[in-house]
Amino acid sequence: MTVDDDGETTPGLERVEPGYRQVLRIHNLLIWLPLVVGSVVLDRLVLAETPFGGLLMVLVPLLALMTVVIAPQRVWRRLGYALEPALLRVVRGWMFHTDTLVPLTRVQHLDIARGPLDKMFGTASLVVHTAGTQNSTVTLPGLSPARAAELAGVIRGHIQADPDAA
Structure with missing residues (x-):
């Protein structure tokens, strides 16, 4: 059975395996890793002397972390069959x-x-x-x-x- 956002159970639906969350996490990590590295390099080489210096080094890894940690759980909770x-x-x-x-x-x-x-x-x-x-x-x-x-x-x-x- 699948539980919706209000904690209600949707009758008749089965959840997928809990291990699928880890698959999603690693998949997201592999997507975000080059973006994080690229943003750090761009920030250090191009934006370092501007008022925006350091902004990409903080925002992109933070967004990546949220996507890798939070998104897989939300996707898994909303997948049923x-x-x-x-x-x-x-x-x-x-x-x-x-x-x-x-x-x-x-x-x-x-x-x-x-x-x-x-x-x-x-x-x-x-x-x-x-x-x-x-x-x-x-x-x-x-x-x-x-x-x-x-x-x-x-x-x-x-x-x-x-x-x-x-």
């Missing part, structure tokens, strides 16, 4: 809330993806490819590898049992 009899539901976001419903009859094929960070923290992503062009790929990150395989098996079984799928 449910496998219902005829569809897969993936819910994410707060300010830009997205509630994606994937009818299982539209599923073309499934992938289970695991990058190095996923392997390190025991997570995987279920990638659902559907018929159509717009939003034809739905990714559900942060699952345990066993849960991703279980969901893929259930969806695959539904596709094979559907007489209209061919």
